[in-house]
Amino acid sequence: MKVIRAYAPASIGNVSLGFDVLGAALAPVDGTRLGDEVEIASAEQFSLETVGAFAHKLPGDADSNIVTKCYYYFCEKMKSEGRQLSPVAITLHKNLPIGSGLGSSASSIVAAFAGLNAYFDSPFDDNTLLTMMGELEGQISGSIHYDNVAPCFLGGMTLMTGATSPVTLSLPLNDEWYYAICYSGISVSTAAARDILPKQVDMSTALTFGRQLGVFVHALHAGEFSLAASVMKDVIAEPYRKSLLPGFDEARAYSDSEGALAFGISGSGPTVFAVCNSKAQAEKIADYLSSNYIQNEDGFSHVCQVPKLGTLITSE
Numbered sequence: 043m044k045v046i047r048a049y050a051p052a053s054i055g056n057v058s059l060g061f062d063v064l065g066a067a068l069a070p071v072d073g074t075r076l077g078d079e080v081e082i083a084s085a086e087q088f089s090l091e092t093v094g095a096f097a098h099k100l101p102g103d104a105d106s107n108i109v110t111k112c113y114y115y116f117c118e119k120m121k122s123e124g125r126q127l128s129p130v131a132i133t134l135h136k137n138l139p140i141g142s143g144l145g146s147s148a149s150s151i152v153a154a155f156a157g158l159n160a161y162f163d164s165p166f167d168d169n170t171l172l173t174m175m176g177e178l179e180g181q182i183s184g185s186i187h188y189d190n191v192a193p194c195f196l197g198g199m200t201l202m203t204g205a206t207s208p209v210t211l212s213l214p215l216n217d218e219w220y221y222a223i224c225y226s227g228i229s230v231s232t233a234a235a236r237d238i239l240p241k242q243v244d245m246s247t248a249l250t251f252g253r254q255l256g257v258f259v260h261a262l263h264a265g266e267f268s269l270a271a272s273v274m275k276d277v278i279a280e281p282y283r284k285s286l287l288p289g290f291d292e293a294r295a296y297s298d299s300e301g302a303l304a305f306g307i308s309g310s311g312p313t314v315f316a317v318c319n320s321k322a323q324a325e326k327i328a329d330y331l332s333s334n335y336i337q338n339e340d341g342f343s344h345v346c347q348v349p350k351l352g353t354l355i356t357s358e
């Protein structure tokens with residue numbers, strides 16, 4: 043019997059300076075698989091089973107799970123192209139905490155679509171799949187944003203174009219940067235963390251945002267990584283969202299005192315990340331965050347890099 047497995051990594055939305063337009067995939071350097079995984083096999087009728095460390099935090103009924111919505115959306119798209127789908131049984135390994143700022147819903151969505159596409163012999167190209175992923179992410183968080191689904195699917199650091207094709211561009215990576223990331227264990231709803239943001243920004247904020255993003259993209263292409271790190275500052279969301287994150291200011295102060303290149307909120311939080319020049323520095327900051335930023339037994343920290351690959355498909 044054909045079985046497809048799709049693993050989709052965690053991601054940092056916004057990367058501080060690119061609200062809704064910049065994202066990066068994450069891979070712990072110790073080889074931990076930090077991401078959701080789906081298994082797809084043939085069945086007489088559709089079913090979804092959920093397992094894994096955070097399965098018990100998902101909605102109780104399968105119909106409310108975003109993976110079920112992905113399956114029916116995929117069926118509709120196939121039907122509109124004159125193709126019929128055979129039913130499948132999906133198992134979701136829910137390894138990412140919900141409302142963590144690690145692109146948890148994106149990880150499930152990407153694993154589901156990428157897995158279904160592989161199972162049904164690749165009817166959709168990457169750009170079409172990305173558009174479908176963005177739509178489902180929009181259903182869950184209240185507005186379409188690709189900054190988690192794109193890096194989760196494609197890997198690396200991705201910049202959204204605002205166009206339909208290509209939806210996203212890949213930016214050069216710095217292999218020497220390490221990211222200390224820490225999930226505090228509390229849940230922050232992305233939709234709620236979007237609702238607290240002002241609907242308009244003032245002129246000076248808009249100018250800073252545009253300048254930072256322009257300098258960042260130039261600096262990465264020029265290999266000027268210190269310059270790139272110097273503009274990793276969030277002028278859009280952090281001033282409002284940090285009030286939702288107990289211990290945020292202290293965590294930033296420690297990261298700065300250790301000489302980290304940048305520090306910020308991953309997605310809508312509560313996960314935070316520090317960009318570091320060395321693995322040793324990232325380990326020290328991750329240790330501090332483990333002891334001081336984590337609020338309960340669900341929290342964790344990792345030292346990560348940004349992987350070149352995103353979703354991994356295997357079949358048997």
Ligand SMILES: Nc1ncnc2c1ncn2[C@@H]1O[C@H](COP(=O)(O)OP(=O)(O)O)[C@@H](O)[C@H]1O
Pocket residue numbers: 099100101106107108109139140141142143144145146147148150182183230231232233309
């Ligand atoms: N497979 C899934 N993974 C994550 N969240 C899911 C899934 N299916 C349904 N949900 C629901 O979607 C919402 C996701 O909340 P959100 O704050 O966007 O999380 P995150 O920021 O971690 O992606 C929650 O209400 C959660 O119960």
Ligand SMILES: N[C@@H](CCOP(=O)(O)O)C(=O)O
Pocket residue numbers: 055056061062063141142143144145146147183187189190232235236279308309310311
């Ligand atoms: N750009 C979005 C990113 C949300 O990421 P998540 O991991 O918290 O879902 C935002 O900042 O709202």
